[in-house]
Amino acid sequence: MHCMQAQIFIFGVFMSGLYYLRDYLRRHAGIILLGFGFIIASNLLGLVLPYIIALAIDNVSNHGLSSQTFIFALILLGTALVTGVFQLGARFIISATSRDIEFEIRNNLYKHFVKLELSFFQQRKLGDLVARATNDMSAIRMFLGPGINNLLNTSVAILATFIVMATINLRLMLYVLVILPLMSIVFGSLNSRLHKSYRKVQDQFGEVSAKAQENFSGIRVVKAYAQEREELRSFNITNSEYVKRSIQFLRLDTLLWPAMYMISGIAAAVLLWQGGADVIQGRISLGQLVQFNTYVAQLTWPMISLGWVTNLFQQGSASLARIREVLEYQPEIADNALTNPEAQITAGAISVQHVSMRYDNNDVLQDISFEVPAGHSLAIVGATGAGKSTLVNLLTRTFEPTEGAIYIDGNEIRTIPLEELHKAIGYVPQESFLFSMTLAENVAYGNPEMSREEITNALDISQLSKDIADFPHGLDTIIGERGVTLSGGQKQRSGIARAVAKNPMILILDDSLSSVDTNTEAEILRRMRVFMKNRTAIIIAHRISAVKEMDNIIVLADGKITEQGTHNELISKKGFYHALYRRQLLGEELSLDAGNLPNESFDAKTYSNSATNE
Amino acid sequence: MAAVFFQEDEMLGKAYDSRIVRRLWKYIKPYWRRLLLAMLFLFSTSVTDLLGPVIVAIAIDSYITPTGAGTALSLQARETGVFHSAALYIGILSLGFTLRYLQGYTTAVMGQLIMFDMRSEIFAHLQSLSLAFFDRNPVGRLMTRITNDVDSLNQLFTSGAVELLGDVTTLVGIMIVMLIYNLKLALITFIVIPPLLFVVSRFQGAMRDSFRAQRIRLARINATIAEIISGIQVLQLFNREKQSFEVFRNINNDFRVVSRRSLFYIALFFPVITIFSSAATALVIWVGGGDALHGIITFGAWVLFFQYIDRFFLPIRDLADKYTTLQTAMASSERIFRILDEPPAVQDTPEPLHLAEPVRGEITFKNVWFAYNEGEWILKDVSFTIPAGKSVAFVGATGAGKTSLISLISRFYDIQKGEILIDGVNIKDIPQRELRQHVGAVLQDPFIFAGDIAFNIRLHESRITDEQIYQAAAYVNAAPFIEQLPGGYSHVVNERGAGLSVGQKQLIAFARAIAFNPEMLLVMDEATSNVDTETEYLIQDALEKLMKGRTSIIIAHRLSTIRNVDHIIVLHKGQIVEQGAHEQLLNQRGVYYRLYELQYSH
Incomplete structure (x- = not known):
C-alpha cells in the first residue's frame, strides 16, 4: 500500500514537472510525437521476433519443409533490421530533443542569473549555483530523455507483451504477471535504501576530500609545526570511516543485480514447470513455450527500468525544483513600475538623504546624509566594518537601503533605469575581479568597441602601463585563472583602468589602492586629479595620502558619520581622522629625523609588485 | 588553468600496461586470499549460469518432447520429470544467486581495502615531500590524484577487470558447451x-x-x-x-x-x-x-542455441565500456605512481645528530648559496650569526631573498653550498621533525584549518593544555575576540577561516606560535594593508611579545617592529649589503636608507 502511494506521488511529481516544462515541450511537440511513434513501432516489432522463432520451431516439430527454415531465417533478419531502424530513430530523437530542451533551459538560467542582484549570490555557494547549471541540468535531461523514453518503452513493452502472452496461454501469462513485477518492487525498495546509504558514503567522501585539500593548502603550517604524522593519523581516521560506510553500502548494493537475476530465473523455472506440462498436455506448442521464455527474458530490462525510471523522475523533479527556485526568484533590484525611462544622469550630482541599512539585524548604516555636487570629490575613511563599502554599493544599487533615499541629478535612484545608472558609474572594487580574457578586453569591458588608444590611456592613468612590457603578449596577454596571474596591486590597477576607460560621469574607488605601493599611488592620484575634473568622485581609502586633497571627507564609524569636512578641518577637530593622521605621520617623523630626503626612486618596478609573494 | 589540467587528466593510452599491472599487484597482494575466493566465486557463478539452459535442454529432450528412451514414459512421469527439472533449475539458480552476491561483495570490499591503502600511501608520501613539490603542483591536481584517480582504480578492481574476467569466462563457457552439443x-x-x-x-x-x-x-x-x-x-x-x-x-x-x-x-x-x-x-x-x-540435433540442443545466443551478446554490449574503464584506470595509476615516485627533495640523514638540551637557539649561516632553479641564485654567499635570544630583522626589496632565507632555517628547502648551523650543528644532520619542533614559524598567509579555535592553536599537539592555549591567546591579544565568538575556544571555523578577519587570523597564528613555545621563531610579516587600525595595533603589540626571550628572525613591514629588533640585516639581490642598528643604518645613507624611504615613509 505504501508502495502504491509512493508510485502515485511520483506520478504526480512527474506530471507537475512536465507541466512546468510545457512550453519547452510544446515547441518540440512534432518531433517528440515522431519519437513516440518509433518507440511504439520498435516495441511491437520486437514482439514479432520471438514469434518467428516459435513458428520456425513448430514448423520443424510438425515436420515441415526444410526450405521454410531458410525463409523464417530471412524474415527474422528483415524484421530485426526494421526494428533496429526504429530503435535508432526512437533513441536518437528523444535524446536529442532532451538535449535541445536542456540547452534552452540552461540559456534561460544564464539569462536569469545575470539579472539577479549581488545579495542573491552572496547568500549561496558558488559550487551550488554552478551545479544547478550543470548537474541539475543533466538530471532534468535524464528525466526528459531516458526517463520518458524508458517509461513509454516499458509501458508499451509490458502491455503488449502481456496481451500477446495472454492470447497464447492466459494461465502462463498470469504466472509471469505475478512474478516479474517483483523485480520493480525489489529494485525500487532496495534502491531507496541504497540511496540513503550512498548519501552517507558521499558525505564522508566530502570529509576525505576536505581533509586532503586542507592539508595540501596548509602544508607550510603542517611542516612548520612538524604535524605530518599526526595529520596522516587524522586523515586515516576519516579514510577508514569512509571505507566502513562504503562497505555498509556495498553489502546492499552488491545484492541488487543477483536479486534481479534470481527473480527472472524464478519466472523461467515456473515457465519450464507449468509450460512444460502444457506442452506435454498439448495445450501449447514447444515453439510457443520458447516464445514465452524469450518474452520473459525481454521483459527483464523494462521491469528493472521501471525502478530506475522512478529514480530518474525523483532526481529530475528535485533538480527541477532547484532550477525553478532560481528562475522564479524575482530580482529585487530591477527596472519596475517606479522606473522612469526618461530619467538620465547628466551631471553626476549625488544626494544621500537619511539613508539607513539593516542587514541580519545589524545596523550597517544609520541615518547617513551627505551631498556631492557634480564634479566634486568625496573621500570616505573609517575602520574595517564601519560600512564604507556598503555605502558606495548603495550608489550603484548593488544593495538597496532599508530607509532613506538617494538622488542623482535630482532623480530618485530607483527611478533611473539600471542600465543608465550603471553606464554613468565607473566602479572599482577592492578586489578587482578580472575575467579570463586578455588585458585589453578586460580594460574595454565597459565598451568592447573601444580603441587601442583609449585602452592605453586608461592604463597610463592607472599606472599599469609600466608593467605591460613584462607580460608575455603585452596588452593581449590572457589574464585571470587561465592566464597570467597578476599581483594584488596589478589587479587593482587593471580595475582602475577598466573603470576609467568606461569614461564614467561618476567614479567610485572602493579601497582600490590598498595593494598599490605609495609611490605608484601618488602617481595614480596625480593623473586621476586631471581625469576627475568635471567628474564626481568617491574614494574609500585607508591612507591619508590618498584622501587629503578631496573636496570633502567623511569619517564613518559603526555605520554613522562621525566627522565631516576638508583635511584641514578634520585635523583641527582632533578626532578619529586626526589620530589616523598622527599614526601615519610616525613614519614621516622618523624620516625627518634622518634629515632632508631626496625624492629619488629606488627600483620602483619591483615595488609595484610588492603585494606578490617572493 | 583548470581547462588545461582537465585535458591533461583526460589523456588515455593503453588499456593494459604490464609494468603498471605488475606494480598494482603489490597493492592486491596483501589481499590475495580474498582475491582467490572472489575468483572461485566468479568461476562457479559462470558455471551455474551455463547450467540453466542445459537443464532446459535436457527437460525438453527427456520429458517435454522426448526422443529415444523418454518416449516410453507416461504423461504423468513426464510431467513429474519436468517438475524435477524446474526444481533443479531453481536450486542451481539459488546457488548462482548466493555465489554472485558473494563474488560481488568480496570483490567490492577488496577494492575498498586497496583504495584505503592507496589513499593513505599517497597522503603519507605527500607529507614527506618538500615544499618545492607543492610549489610546482597546484592543490587541485593533488586532490584529483587522491580522489578521482584512486576512484577510477577502484572501478578497475570492481567493475572493470573482475567483470571482464567474468564475461570472458561466460563467453568461453558458452562457446565450449555449444561446441560440445553441436x-x-x-x-x-x-x-x-x-x-x-x-x-x-x-x-x-x-x-x-x-x-x-x-x-x-x-x-x-x-x-x-x-x-x-x-x-x-x-x-x-x-x-x-x-x-x-x-x-x-x-x-x-x-x-x-x-x-x-x-x-x-x-x-x-x-x-x-x-x-x-x-x-x-x-x-x-x-x-x-x-x-x-x-x-x-535434438530439439533441446536447438533451443539451447537460441538461449545461449541471447546470453552471448549481453556482455559484448558492455565490452566497450569495460575497455574504457581499463584505459582510464591505467592512466590514473600512471599519474598516481608518478607522485609516489617523486623523491622527497629534503631528506633526513641516516645518522642524525641531535641538538644538545636545553637548546639555546644560536643560528649561523656560513657562506650559504641557494637557488630554486639551477643557476638562478637567490642567495649568494650569505654569512651571519644570530646569538641565542637575539632578534634580527631582514630588510630588502621584493625578490631580495628574505622569504627564501627564512624558509631555509626550517629546512623547507636544501641549500646548494655552505652550511646553516643551529647551536653549532648543521641542520642537515638534525631530523626535520626535531628541527621544526625548535624552530617555530609564523607564515605570511595565516592558514586556518576547519575545526575549532583551540585546535587551530594547538593543532594535533595534545601536550598543549587548554590552559596553555588560553594563556597563549591572551598573551598575543587574541583572547578578547576569541571569547566573543559564540562558543569561545570551541567555536568552529570553516575552511580557510571564513568569518574571521585577516587580522584575527594573524593573531591566531601568533597564539599558535606561542603555544608551541619554540626556542627560535621565524616571522614573515609582509604588508597586510586591509587590517583596521585597531587590530593593527594589537598585532604590533603581539609581535613585540612574540620576539621576547627567543631567537627571532622577522621580515617586517612595520616600522615599530624594525625599531625594536636588536639587529637589522639588509639583503639586496641575494647578498647582505648592510647590517647594524636602525639609526646607524639610516646614518649610513646606503641601501637601507633608500629602502626605508620607500617602504616605510609616507
Whole structure:
C-alpha cells in the first residue's frame, strides 16, 4: 500500500514537472510525437521476433519443409533490421530533443542569473549555483530523455507483451504477471535504501576530500609545526570511516543485480514447470513455450527500468525544483513600475538623504546624509566594518537601503533605469575581479568597441602601463585563472583602468589602492586629479595620502558619520581622522629625523609588485 | 588553468600496461586470499549460469518432447520429470544467486581495502615531500590524484577487470558447451563474431572520442558559469549582460552539438548489436532447423542455441565500456605512481645528530648559496650569526631573498653550498621533525584549518593544555575576540577561516606560535594593508611579545617592529649589503636608507 502511494506521488511529481516544462515541450511537440511513434513501432516489432522463432520451431516439430527454415531465417533478419531502424530513430530523437530542451533551459538560467542582484549570490555557494547549471541540468535531461523514453518503452513493452502472452496461454501469462513485477518492487525498495546509504558514503567522501585539500593548502603550517604524522593519523581516521560506510553500502548494493537475476530465473523455472506440462498436455506448442521464455527474458530490462525510471523522475523533479527556485526568484533590484525611462544622469550630482541599512539585524548604516555636487570629490575613511563599502554599493544599487533615499541629478535612484545608472558609474572594487580574457578586453569591458588608444590611456592613468612590457603578449596577454596571474596591486590597477576607460560621469574607488605601493599611488592620484575634473568622485581609502586633497571627507564609524569636512578641518577637530593622521605621520617623523630626503626612486618596478609573494 | 589540467587528466593510452599491472599487484597482494575466493566465486557463478539452459535442454529432450528412451514414459512421469527439472533449475539458480552476491561483495570490499591503502600511501608520501613539490603542483591536481584517480582504480578492481574476467569466462563457457552439443552449428554461429568484434571496436573508439569531447565542453560551461557568478557585480555594473549571454550561448551550443554526436553513436550501437544477434539467431533457425528436421540435433540442443545466443551478446554490449574503464584506470595509476615516485627533495640523514638540551637557539649561516632553479641564485654567499635570544630583522626589496632565507632555517628547502648551523650543528644532520619542533614559524598567509579555535592553536599537539592555549591567546591579544565568538575556544571555523578577519587570523597564528613555545621563531610579516587600525595595533603589540626571550628572525613591514629588533640585516639581490642598528643604518645613507624611504615613509 505504501508502495502504491509512493508510485502515485511520483506520478504526480512527474506530471507537475512536465507541466512546468510545457512550453519547452510544446515547441518540440512534432518531433517528440515522431519519437513516440518509433518507440511504439520498435516495441511491437520486437514482439514479432520471438514469434518467428516459435513458428520456425513448430514448423520443424510438425515436420515441415526444410526450405521454410531458410525463409523464417530471412524474415527474422528483415524484421530485426526494421526494428533496429526504429530503435535508432526512437533513441536518437528523444535524446536529442532532451538535449535541445536542456540547452534552452540552461540559456534561460544564464539569462536569469545575470539579472539577479549581488545579495542573491552572496547568500549561496558558488559550487551550488554552478551545479544547478550543470548537474541539475543533466538530471532534468535524464528525466526528459531516458526517463520518458524508458517509461513509454516499458509501458508499451509490458502491455503488449502481456496481451500477446495472454492470447497464447492466459494461465502462463498470469504466472509471469505475478512474478516479474517483483523485480520493480525489489529494485525500487532496495534502491531507496541504497540511496540513503550512498548519501552517507558521499558525505564522508566530502570529509576525505576536505581533509586532503586542507592539508595540501596548509602544508607550510603542517611542516612548520612538524604535524605530518599526526595529520596522516587524522586523515586515516576519516579514510577508514569512509571505507566502513562504503562497505555498509556495498553489502546492499552488491545484492541488487543477483536479486534481479534470481527473480527472472524464478519466472523461467515456473515457465519450464507449468509450460512444460502444457506442452506435454498439448495445450501449447514447444515453439510457443520458447516464445514465452524469450518474452520473459525481454521483459527483464523494462521491469528493472521501471525502478530506475522512478529514480530518474525523483532526481529530475528535485533538480527541477532547484532550477525553478532560481528562475522564479524575482530580482529585487530591477527596472519596475517606479522606473522612469526618461530619467538620465547628466551631471553626476549625488544626494544621500537619511539613508539607513539593516542587514541580519545589524545596523550597517544609520541615518547617513551627505551631498556631492557634480564634479566634486568625496573621500570616505573609517575602520574595517564601519560600512564604507556598503555605502558606495548603495550608489550603484548593488544593495538597496532599508530607509532613506538617494538622488542623482535630482532623480530618485530607483527611478533611473539600471542600465543608465550603471553606464554613468565607473566602479572599482577592492578586489578587482578580472575575467579570463586578455588585458585589453578586460580594460574595454565597459565598451568592447573601444580603441587601442583609449585602452592605453586608461592604463597610463592607472599606472599599469609600466608593467605591460613584462607580460608575455603585452596588452593581449590572457589574464585571470587561465592566464597570467597578476599581483594584488596589478589587479587593482587593471580595475582602475577598466573603470576609467568606461569614461564614467561618476567614479567610485572602493579601497582600490590598498595593494598599490605609495609611490605608484601618488602617481595614480596625480593623473586621476586631471581625469576627475568635471567628474564626481568617491574614494574609500585607508591612507591619508590618498584622501587629503578631496573636496570633502567623511569619517564613518559603526555605520554613522562621525566627522565631516576638508583635511584641514578634520585635523583641527582632533578626532578619529586626526589620530589616523598622527599614526601615519610616525613614519614621516622618523624620516625627518634622518634629515632632508631626496625624492629619488629606488627600483620602483619591483615595488609595484610588492603585494606578490617572493 | 583548470581547462588545461582537465585535458591533461583526460589523456588515455593503453588499456593494459604490464609494468603498471605488475606494480598494482603489490597493492592486491596483501589481499590475495580474498582475491582467490572472489575468483572461485566468479568461476562457479559462470558455471551455474551455463547450467540453466542445459537443464532446459535436457527437460525438453527427456520429458517435454522426448526422443529415444523418454518416449516410453507416461504423461504423468513426464510431467513429474519436468517438475524435477524446474526444481533443479531453481536450486542451481539459488546457488548462482548466493555465489554472485558473494563474488560481488568480496570483490567490492577488496577494492575498498586497496583504495584505503592507496589513499593513505599517497597522503603519507605527500607529507614527506618538500615544499618545492607543492610549489610546482597546484592543490587541485593533488586532490584529483587522491580522489578521482584512486576512484577510477577502484572501478578497475570492481567493475572493470573482475567483470571482464567474468564475461570472458561466460563467453568461453558458452562457446565450449555449444561446441560440445553441436560442432557444426556452433562453428556456423561463430561466423558473426569477427565482424561483430570489428564493429564494436570501431564504435568504441568513436564513442570514447566523442565522450571526451563532451566532457571538455561541459567543463567549459562549468568554468564560464563559475566565472560569471564570481564577477557578477562587475558584469552588471558594466552593462555586459547581453554580450556575455551571446558568448555563453555559443559555449552551450557547442556542448549540444558535440553531445548530439555521441548520442547518435549510443543510439546506433544497441540496434547494431541486436542485428548481429538476430543474424546469429537466423543462422540457428536456418541451419539448426534443417538439422533438427533430419534428426541430426535434438530439439533441446536447438533451443539451447537460441538461449545461449541471447546470453552471448549481453556482455559484448558492455565490452566497450569495460575497455574504457581499463584505459582510464591505467592512466590514473600512471599519474598516481608518478607522485609516489617523486623523491622527497629534503631528506633526513641516516645518522642524525641531535641538538644538545636545553637548546639555546644560536643560528649561523656560513657562506650559504641557494637557488630554486639551477643557476638562478637567490642567495649568494650569505654569512651571519644570530646569538641565542637575539632578534634580527631582514630588510630588502621584493625578490631580495628574505622569504627564501627564512624558509631555509626550517629546512623547507636544501641549500646548494655552505652550511646553516643551529647551536653549532648543521641542520642537515638534525631530523626535520626535531628541527621544526625548535624552530617555530609564523607564515605570511595565516592558514586556518576547519575545526575549532583551540585546535587551530594547538593543532594535533595534545601536550598543549587548554590552559596553555588560553594563556597563549591572551598573551598575543587574541583572547578578547576569541571569547566573543559564540562558543569561545570551541567555536568552529570553516575552511580557510571564513568569518574571521585577516587580522584575527594573524593573531591566531601568533597564539599558535606561542603555544608551541619554540626556542627560535621565524616571522614573515609582509604588508597586510586591509587590517583596521585597531587590530593593527594589537598585532604590533603581539609581535613585540612574540620576539621576547627567543631567537627571532622577522621580515617586517612595520616600522615599530624594525625599531625594536636588536639587529637589522639588509639583503639586496641575494647578498647582505648592510647590517647594524636602525639609526646607524639610516646614518649610513646606503641601501637601507633608500629602502626605508620607500617602504616605510609616507
